[in-house]
Amino acid sequence: MKKQKEKNLKDLIVKKENQLEKLKLHADKSTVCSDLYNKVVLEKAILKKELQDLNRNNFLMQIKKIIPRKKTLICDYFK
16 A cells, blocks of 8 residues: 555656656746646645655654654853
8 A cells, every 4th residue: 555655656757856847847938837837846845745644654653753862061061
């Protein structure tokens, strides 16, 4: 299931890249193409973030939230 979703996201990212290449030629000619270009850039960024989140180890992230970290103060640098 995870592999299939990852493959679908990668395919969608490739499609968005192809759309961007085509729109890049016409983006400076009209405002409609420019707006569409910006929209596709945002959609591609969202897809990349979803792919990154899919590959992240959720179990490890939950452990990091539980374990407290020592906060470094400015005075610690001047010891």
